[in-house]
Amino acid sequence: MTQSNTSSVGSIADQMDRHILYQKSVQDPETEIEFLVEKYKELRGKEPVVLREDFCGTAFLATEWCKSNPKFKAIGIDLCDDTLNWGQKNNISAAGQEVASRVNIYKENVLDFYKEDELADIICAFNFSYNILKPRTTLIDYFKNARRGLADNGLLVLDVFGGTEAYDTVEEEREVDEEDFNYIWQQAKFNPITHEMQCYIHFEFEDGSRIDKAFSYEWRLRTIPEIIESLEEAGFSKVRCYWEEFAEAEEDADEVEDADTVATSDDEEDDEEEDVYLEETGEYYEAKEVDNQESWISYIVAEK
Ligand SMILES: C[S@@+](CC[C@H](N)C(=O)[O-])C[C@H]1O[C@@H](n2cnc3c(N)ncnc32)[C@H](O)[C@@H]1O
Structure with a gap:
């Protein structure tokens, strides 16, 4: 990754750590863990134990997973030594010996990783990282290998944006x-x-x-149908798409326009009619058909 500081020595940028900034601005492990546990319980009728975080980077999610429940274990896989070392020091070791003893990280390729004694209840590839795998055949190879790394009844969970x-x-x-x-x-x-x-x-x-x-x-930006078909081709038995619930925003339109909201118009013929502003709720429901949106993030859950 090429990074450049447009800053002089002693400026704020000069003193910042990009991994900390990333974790604070991009990642939300609490919400992700809630979604993963809830969906596993809904589909499998019991609590998951082992989470494998593919493309784990600093293993922030893997560590928070183990912090969230003393029974939980996590596996993290990433190719980048520097990022894994940063995560080992600042996330895993910083969480204390007991938590650290339940997080195993591996510097390996997600296309090849397999350990018979490290099968996972849930494998996740978040922040759209599977898009790094550009050819369709490579994506399918990844899905096949992830499926092999799942315990019986395991789930592969991906986030998608579009x-x-x-x-x-x-x-x-x-x-x-x-x-x-x-x-x-x-x-x-x-x-x-x-x-x-x-x-x-x-x-x-x-x-x-x-x-x-x-x-x-x-x-390579993927579409939902492309991902679903690739998962099915890789052998997953059932693939579901979860869409975010939106609620009508309470603020007036000027305020909410600056926020992360979606604007829709109920009646395009009536220019006088005000737009309806919708706010993200962070709740996801299983969906087969939704209205088009300017931007969205959804989850795909595939059963082994
Ligand atoms: C966008 S970061 C994802 C970080 C984290 N998963 C998150 O949710 O924010 C992508 C990571 O994938 C790793 N990576 C890329 N190709 C990989 C591969 N084939 N196997 C394992 N890790 C890979 C990179 O080293 C990088 O740390």
Whole structure:
């Protein structure tokens, strides 16, 4: 990843750690753990124990999984030594010996990893990391290998992003809750023929200093039907899509337009009629058909 600080020595950007900024602005392990446990219980009628976090990076989710329940165990897999070492020191070891004894991380390729004594109840690949695997055949190989790494009745869970805006070059900036910095998501290039896209995460601080290209992603953007068909081809027995529930926003339109909301118009012929603003609830329901949206994030859950 190519990172550049547009900052002088002593600026805020110069003192920041990009992994901490990423964890604070992108990751939300509490919500993810709630979703994973709830869906496993719903589909399997019991609590999961072992979570395997593929493309785990700093193993933040794997560590929080083990912190959330003393019975839980986690496996993390990533190719990048530096990121794994950072996570070992700052997340896993920092959580204390007892928690650390339940998190096993491996520097391996998710396409090859297999250990008979490390089968998981749930494997997750979050923050769209499977899009790194560009050819369809490689994605299917990954799904096949993940299926092999699941215990009986195991689930593979993926997050997906899309919407009409996903095919555009956009730059979105937001303040990170309770933090003094801004997170900037840039979709710099999108090729409609191959669906290859180039994205960056930048951070900006109160003194105007920035970390440009703190993280850089070269992805092939997948569609939901493409992912579902690839999972079925890899042998998964049942694949479900979960869509986020939206609620009508209470604030007036000017305020909510700046927030992460979706605007819909009930009656396009009536210009006088006000748009309805919908707010994300963080709750997901199983869906087969939904209205089109500018942007969305959903979950796919595949049963072994
Ligand atoms: C976008 S980060 C994901 C971080 C974390 N999972 C999250 O939810 O934010 C992608 C990670 O995938 C790792 N990676 C890329 N290809 C991989 C592969 N074939 N096997 C294992 N890890 C891989 C990279 O080293 C990087 O740390």
